[in-house]
Amino acid sequence: MQFIDLAVQQKRIKDKIDANIAAILDHGKYIMGPEIGILEKRLADYVGVKHAIGCASGTDALLMALLAYQIGPGDAVFTSPFTFIATAEVISLLGATPVFVDIDPKSFNIDPAKLDRAVSALISNDSDIHPLPIANNPLPITPKGVIGVDLFGLPADYSRIDTIAEERGLFVIEDAAQSFGGEANGKMACSYGNIGCTSFFPAKPLGCYGDGGMCFSGDDELAEIMKSLRVHGKGHHKYDNVRIGVNGRLDTFQAGILLAKFDIFPEEIELRQQVANRYASLLNAHSNLQLPAIPRDYKSAWAQYSVLAADETQRTDLQNKLKVADIPSAIYYPKPLHLQNAFSDLGYRKGDFPISEEISRRIFSLPMHPYLAEEDQQKISAVIGNG
Numbered sequence: 001m002q003f004i005d006l007a008v009q010q011k012r013i014k015d016k017i018d019a020n021i022a023a024i025l026d027h028g029k030y031i032m033g034p035e036i037g038i039l040e041k042r043l044a045d046y047v048g049v050k051h052a053i054g055c056a057s058g059t060d061a062l063l064m065a066l067l068a069y070q071i072g073p074g075d076a077v078f079t080s081p082f083t084f085i086a087t088a089e090v091i092s093l094l095g096a097t098p099v100f101v102d103i104d105p106k107s108f109n110i111d112p113a114k115l116d117r118a119v120s121a122l123i124s125n126d127s128d129i130h131p132l133p134i135a136n137n138p139l140p141i142t143p144k145g146v147i148g149v150d151l152f153g154l155p156a157d158y159s160r161i162d163t164i165a166e167e168r169g170l171f172v173i174e175d176a177a178q179s180f181g182g183e184a185n186g187k188m189a190c191s192y193g194n195i196g197c198t199s200f201f202p203a204k205p206l207g208c209y210g211d212g213g214m215c216f217s218g219d220d221e222l223a224e225i226m227k228s229l230r231v232h233g234k235g236h237h238k239y240d241n242v243r244i245g246v247n248g249r250l251d252t253f254q255a256g257i258l259l260a261k262f263d264i265f266p267e268e269i270e271l272r273q274q275v276a277n278r279y280a281s282l283l284n285a286h287s288n289l290q291l292p293a294i295p296r297d298y299k300s301a302w303a304q305y306s307v308l309a310a311d312e313t314q315r316t317d318l319q320n321k322l323k324v325a326d327i328p329s330a331i332y333y334p335k336p337l338h339l340q341n342a343f344s345d346l347g348y349r350k351g352d353f354p355i356s357e358e359i360s361r362r363i364f365s366l367p368m369h370p371y372l373a374e375e376d377q378q379k380i381s382a383v384i385g386n387g
């Protein structure tokens with residue numbers, strides 16, 4: 001059994017992939033070939049926003065979004081400590097300061113009430129209100145924006161995040177690396193905030209065969225800036241440089257592969273939902289696990305199916321039993337970002353974000369992909385039930 005099986009999908013669309021690759025070899029436009037624009041148009045329509053800007057990875061999408069807001073030293077960007085490193089890494093890379101905000105224990109996404117407290121704490125430089133990075137003491141940092149993360153495919157609570165952001169004058173970036181295809185209140189993931197950023201890393205819901213990503217925005221000016229940023233801050237032409245940017249283009253071959261994959265993507269999102277429903281009914285009987293809770297009017301893209309064990313010991317025990325039965329499982333994420341060495345200069349301490357810390361000790365993810373067979377899920381359930 002595979003954790004994420006990409007082979008079944010490839011079999012379904014192999015002819016289309018081969019044809020798209022052959023077409024690119026024929027026209028030879030390897031950099032910014034016509035497939036890029038076609039893909040951007042199709043995905044912008046699907047997400048329901050005006051602009052899509054293909055880029056080299058999900059990390060570059062986040063970097064370009066922050067660059068579009070000219071984020072740098074002295075700026076504070078709020079985000080979750082319970083996410084993949086890239087979300088906060090790009091903040092630090094630009095010399096700005098990540099300010100972490102703990103998560104909601106059910107959705108695993110940033111807790112809006114705590115976000116509001118974090119902004120107040122930063123403005124009054126009072127870490128009694130909310131834990132702050134020590135970087136705030138020598139250098140006053142100004143609240144600029146928030147990066148909401150749609151963990152495991154479930155959109156964050158943007159209706160509340162947007163309200164707080166508006167009151168506080170912050171921009172909102174949606175880290176939708178895991179949630180392309182997800183929905184909340186009738187709006188697709190990637191359409192939230194000022195800029196939505198996704199990733200086409202192979203294991204994501206819509207993955208290519210290498211690295212890739214995309215920024216989405218309804219804002220004409222931001223979209224223009226991001227198009228410039230991805231080609232070294234170009235102006236009217238390649239050798240007219242109006243800002244400092246990156247080499248952040250999406251590869252033409254990856255766009256060709258994504259076009260083939262996108263044909264069956266809406267169907268795959270339905271299949272993922274069926275797999276999640278089957279897990280829910282099979283695992284419900286096992287009171288030793290807490291299953292994912294999807295709020296009303298939300299749809300997860302089910303990048304991962306993550307469950308909570310009672311404690312770390314039980315998690316180790318269940319993962320061992322699964323391993324013996326040849327069933328892969330994984331832990332996303334074993335260490336919250338505020339406790340990572342890479343962020344040690346922020347001066348956060350154990351206990352600063354107790355929900356993230358507790359979840360990181362209890363969470364683990366089961367195999368999840370659109371083609372996971374019912375028999376395999378029954379086998380998983382049987383192994384867990386005996387735990």
Ligand SMILES: *Cc1c(COP(=O)(O)O)cnc(C)c1O
Pocket residue numbers: 057058059060083084086087149175177178199200201211212213
């Ligand atoms: C995968 C991921 C990224 C980074 O995407 P890459 O394409 O690997 O650069 C960023 N944020 C989150 C939440 C992710 O899961």
